[in-house]
Amino acid sequence: MSATSTNGAVAAKKSGSFSLIKVLLEGRAFFALIAIILAFSSMSPNYASVGNFLIMANHVAIFGLLAIGMLLVILNGGIDLSVGSVLGLSGVFAGWLMQGVEVGNVIIYPPVWAVVVLTLCVGATVGVVNGILVAVFKVPAFVATLGSLYVARGIGLLMTNGLTYNNLSGDPSLGNTGFDWLGFNRLASVPIGVIIFAVIAVATAMLLTRSAFGRWLYASGGNERAAQLSGVPVKRVQVIVYMLSGVCASVAGLVLSSQLTSAGPTAGTTYELTAIAAVVIGGAALTGGRGTVLGTVLGAFVIGFLSDGLVIIGVSAYWQTVFTGAVIVLAVLLNSIQYGGTRRS
Amino acid sequence: MRLPIHEETPTETPDIAEVVLAARHVTKSFGAVRALKGVNFDVHRGHVTTLFGENGAGKSTLMKILSGVQKPTTGEIILDGQPVELGSTTEAQELGICIIHQELSLAPNLTVRDNIFMGREIRGRFGVDYAEEERQVRKLMEELEEDIDPLAKVEDLRLGQQQIVEIARALSVDARILIMDEPTSALSAAEVEVLFKVIHDLKAKGVSIVYISHHLEEALTITDHAVVLRDGTMTAYAPRAEIDLEWIVRNMVGENFDLGSPPEGYDFGAPALTVKGLSVPSHTDGELAVDAMDLDVKAGEIVCIYGLMGAGRTELLECAAGRIKPVAGSVELHGQDVSKLSISDRIQSGLVLVPEDRQRDGLVQTMTVGRNLSLASIQNFTRGLFTSRKEEAVIVEDSIRDVTVKTDGPEAMIGSLSGGNQQKVVIGKMLVTDPSVIMLDEPSRGIDIGAKAEVFRILAERAREGLAVVYTTSEVSECLSIAHRIIVMRRGKISAEFSHDTTKEAIMAASGESLVH
Numbered sequence: 009m010s011a012t013s014t015n016g017a018v019a020a021k022k023s024g025s026f027s028l029i030k031v032l033l034e035g036r037a038f039f040a041l042i043a044i045i046l047a048f049s050s051m052s053p054n055y056a057s058v059g060n061f062l063i064m065a066n067h068v069a070i071f072g073l074l075a076i077g078m079l080l081v082i083l084n085g086g087i088d089l090s091v092g093s094v095l096g097l098s099g100v101f102a103g104w105l106m107q108g109v110e111v112g113n114v115i116i117y118p119p120v121w122a123v124v125v126l127t128l129c130v131g132a133t134v135g136v137v138n139g140i141l142v143a144v145f146k147v148p149a150f151v152a153t154l155g156s157l158y159v160a161r162g163i164g165l166l167m168t169n170g171l172t173y174n175n176l177s178g179d180p181s182l183g184n185t186g187f188d189w190l191g192f193n194r195l196a197s198v199p200i201g202v203i204i205f206a207v208i209a210v211a212t213a214m215l216l217t218r219s220a221f222g223r224w225l226y227a228s229g230g231n232e233r234a235a236q237l238s239g240v241p242v243k244r245v246q247v248i249v250y251m252l253s254g255v256c257a258s259v260a261g262l263v264l265s266s267q268l269t270s271a272g273p274t275a276g277t278t279y280e281l282t283a284i285a286a287v288v289i290g291g292a293a294l295t296g297g298r299g300t301v302l303g304t305v306l307g308a309f310v311i312g313f314l315s316d317g318l319v320i321i322g323v324s325a326y327w328q329t330v331f332t333g334a335v336i337v338l339a340v341l342l343n344s345i346q347y348g349g350t351r352r353s
Numbered sequence: 354m355r356l357p358i359h360e361e362t363p364t365e366t367p368d369i370a371e372v373v374l375a376a377r378h379v380t381k382s383f384g385a386v387r388a389l390k391g392v393n394f395d396v397h398r399g400h401v402t403t404l405f406g407e408n409g410a411g412k413s414t415l416m417k418i419l420s421g422v423q424k425p426t427t428g429e430i431i432l433d434g435q436p437v438e439l440g441s442t443t444e445a446q447e448l449g450i451c452i453i454h455q456e457l458s459l460a461p462n463l464t465v466r467d468n469i470f471m472g473r474e475i476r477g478r479f480g481v482d483y484a485e486e487e488r489q490v491r492k493l494m495e496e497l498e499e500d501i502d503p504l505a506k507v508e509d510l511r512l513g514q515q516q517i518v519e520i521a522r523a524l525s526v527d528a529r530i531l532i533m534d535e536p537t538s539a540l541s542a543a544e545v546e547v548l549f550k551v552i553h554d555l556k557a558k559g560v561s562i563v564y565i566s567h568h569l570e571e572a573l574t575i576t577d578h579a580v581v582l583r584d585g586t587m588t589a590y591a592p593r594a595e596i597d598l599e600w601i602v603r604n605m606v607g608e609n610f611d612l613g614s615p616p617e618g619y620d621f622g623a624p625a626l627t628v629k630g631l632s633v634p635s636h637t638d639g640e641l642a643v644d645a646m647d648l649d650v651k652a653g654e655i656v657c658i659y660g661l662m663g664a665g666r667t668e669l670l671e672c673a674a675g676r677i678k679p680v681a682g683s684v685e686l687h688g689q690d691v692s693k694l695s696i697s698d699r700i701q702s703g704l705v706l707v708p709e710d711r712q713r714d715g716l717v718q719t720m721t722v723g724r725n726l727s728l729a730s731i732q733n734f735t736r737g738l739f740t741s742r743k744e745e746a747v748i749v750e751d752s753i754r755d756v757t758v759k760t761d762g763p764e765a766m767i768g769s770l771s772g773g774n775q776q777k778v779v780i781g782k783m784l785v786t787d788p789s790v791i792m793l794d795e796p797s798r799g800i801d802i803g804a805k806a807e808v809f810r811i812l813a814e815r816a817r818e819g820l821a822v823v824y825t826t827s828e829v830s831e832c833l834s835i836a837h838r839i840i841v842m843r844r845g846k847i848s849a850e851f852s853h854d855t856t857k858e859a860i861m862a863a864s865g866e867s868l869v870h
């Protein structure tokens with residue numbers, strides 16, 4: 009019987025430390041971020057300054073916007089590979105509008121607000137097409153969005169003939185100035201891009217946690233059949249999710265081309281992978297139904313602060329790639345520990 | 354509380370001649386939940402030991418421990434007099450212990466054959482010997498008197514057939530200790546009888562069996578030794594000769610329950626649900642699962658649909674709920690044609706379905722108990738853009754109380770609930786939408802007798818207030834409880850209709866059950 013009592017002691021100890029492990033697991037993106045900041049601050053005096061944080065946050069905003077859209081799709085149990093291309097296409101489309109559009113014999117220069125709205129419509133359209141392919145025609149999300157990855161990129165290249173629009177600042181005499189406001193201006197010294205990212209993150213978090221739509225999304229990602237039988241309009245949810253992802257990608261495209269004051273058709277290549285990585289590091293499950301905005305935002309910061317930090321301390325770009333990959337694998341590993349452990353066999 | 358404990362009470366060291374597998378002082382905790390609190394349990398050699406207990410008593414947990422699925426927190430397992438450590442199901446299987454799980458554990462995308470031999474493939478000279486596997490599956494199906502194609506995909510099978518596959522898989526192992534955790538919850542009476550014949554044969558071969566069921570009468574017919582578990586503690590042990598139904602119920606829940614009688618003393622209202630000439634194609638072959646059915650249920654009326662597996666009950670209800678499209682006919686709700694409406698619109702207008710398969714159609718495993726309960730009624734607590742947490746909490750708390758879900762609280766994950774309590778969540782979820790017509794497909798699947806009585810009591814109460822109720826069952830005794838009217842379905846058609854003062858024999862004869870034997 010002595011074996012029994014030691015067993016008991018071991019088990020008791022386990023359940024005591026279990027909660028600590030759980031806290032570490034659940035907050036892993038947060039702790040990773042703290043660790044990154046501490047590590048780089050000790051290696052470089054320039055890293056931990058407000059100015060540098062704001063610059064890095066500006067970079068993070070681009071990935072973060074894509075990642076929030078991606079989170080919605082992943083919560084639904086899908087994936088959206090087209091966001092990088094949509095980002096590129098949106099920039100090109102905005103650039104094309106800023107150069108003036110020929111209608112008949114007149115050239116129209118739409119004001120910036122119209123450029124923004126029309127560009128967002130482009131992203132929404134690509135998203136809706138993705139959504140309809142997935143929800144109605146039952147094309148696997150991976151394949152459907154892989155297709156639009158190519159198509160959107162191709163259209164961007166066709167529109168510019170492979171060239172880059174360099175002059176996006178508009179002309180006061182034409183009344184279309186202000187495009188660079190998105191990328192260059194600051195509100196209380198915070199870049200506009202970061203503010204847009206924050207606003208969209210908060211709005212999405214509210215959508216997910218407080219609205220019926222959010223509940224529908226979690227339910228249909230967790231078990232589509234059960235959700236449908238409980239009255240969740242699963243197809244509508246699916247289409248909307250891809251549409252929102254497309255819109256987020258367009259917003260990112262606008263912010264990026266405004267930051268660069270140029271719009272190239274190859275902008276955002278492979279960004280979809282970074283976005284997926286941010287979502288996964290943030291603790292979302294690729295099988296759907298689990299994940300939070302906060303986690304995803306932290307995930308985006310982890311990736312952004314890590315790669316910028318590596319640049320600041322002068323690590324080569326090749327090593328950056330290796331580090332990013334290692335972080336992703338580690339994150340997925342922790343995901344499977346977290347979700348594998350709580351499921352009942 | 355000390356209940357009289359019989360001399361069958363396990364002794365500190367099990368008698369090897371009598372007891373093949375034993376648990377001693379076994380406890381199991383999940384975080385703060387103590388599922389088992391020091392349990393002694395004997396599996397009698399070559400006999401059927403039946404384990405009774407309410408939902409959440411800890412039956413499945415104990416069985417998982419005995420079959421190597423989970424490890425006990427403390428305590429020991431003794432096999433043939435020797436303490437053993439069961440590290441995994443494979444280890445347990447090697448020692449001859451096999452389990453049929455309460456929640457099916459099949460891979461839906463694989464065939465019946467591949468599921469049965471999963472992880473134990475028969476090797477031939479050129480890889481897996483599929484022909485031999487198929488032959489063995491056919492033999493098993495013959496033994497179980499089932500007509501299931503070994504090459505059919507499991508996801509194409511009805512729930513009951515899937516359960517047969519689960520049973521066949523356990524039988525194919527040739528275990529000497531076979532644990533059956535609610536193997537019959539989705540089977541019809543005829544199939545249960547076949548299974549019992551198989552159990553008798555196994556016993557004759559010296560196999561020891563542990564049996565768990567909430568169908569108490571049925572379980573009594575094969576029991577040799579009865580054991581009652583209550584709240585993680587053993588409360589009674591007795592040989593078959595000394596017990597009866599009343600004994601079980603008394604030890605299980607402390608009082609006798611009866612399933613109630615049809616609510617009376619009021620008039621039915623206008624027709625609430627009207628099905629006209631409804632034909633529904635079968636999921637697997639081109640034939641009609643439901644063949645030009647007519648059905649009329651009035652407000653306040655309770656109708657029970659009885660039938661064998663495959664009689665078309667599930668298809669009828671799923672079609673009425675909007676899940677599958679009919680090839681002909683219409684569904685009317687309070688005189689309005691709802692055939693064109695989506696599932697959510699039907700729920701909004703008061704027509705709801707409690708599905709049969711809770712894992713596949715009822716629950717979202719990634720969500721908590723509370724969110725599962727409120728899923729179908731989100732609109733009811735959405736104010737403008739946002740959901741009201743306060744109102745949701747009220748709905749959820751009420752519902753947990755109403756259908757008596759045993760849980761840590763609304764924030765517990767749904768997967769931490771016992772099987773029966775998960776079923777109660779599925780029922781509760783639909784009741785809180787405040788429907789005017791509720792259809793329940795096998796609502797009593799896996800819930801204990803107390804909970805069953807509770808669910809029926811709630812339904813009867815709501816019927817009195819004007820709710821129209823349609824429920825299906827495979828247990829005749831449930832037909833003769835609260836239903837005003839009993840409809841027997843057979844091959845997609847109504848084969849007979851009875852009022853509540855009919856007999857079990859008449860119902861079974863009309864279902865075609867007597868023809869099976």
Ligand SMILES: Nc1ncnc2c1ncn2[C@@H]1O[C@H](COP(=O)(O)OP(=O)(O)OP(=O)(O)O)[C@@H](O)[C@H]1O
Nearest residue numbers: 383388408409410411412413414769770771772773
């Ligand atoms: N993985 C788990 N995590 C947390 N709690 C659990 C877990 N598994 C079981 N429990 C709890 O342990 C208790 C016993 O559950 P168990 O499944 O053994 O009940 P049961 O007797 O089989 O009930 P039923 O008749 O409903 O199948 C329940 O209160 C349940 O909530």
Ligand SMILES: [Mg+2]
Nearest residue numbers: 413455771772
């Ligand atoms: Mg159980």
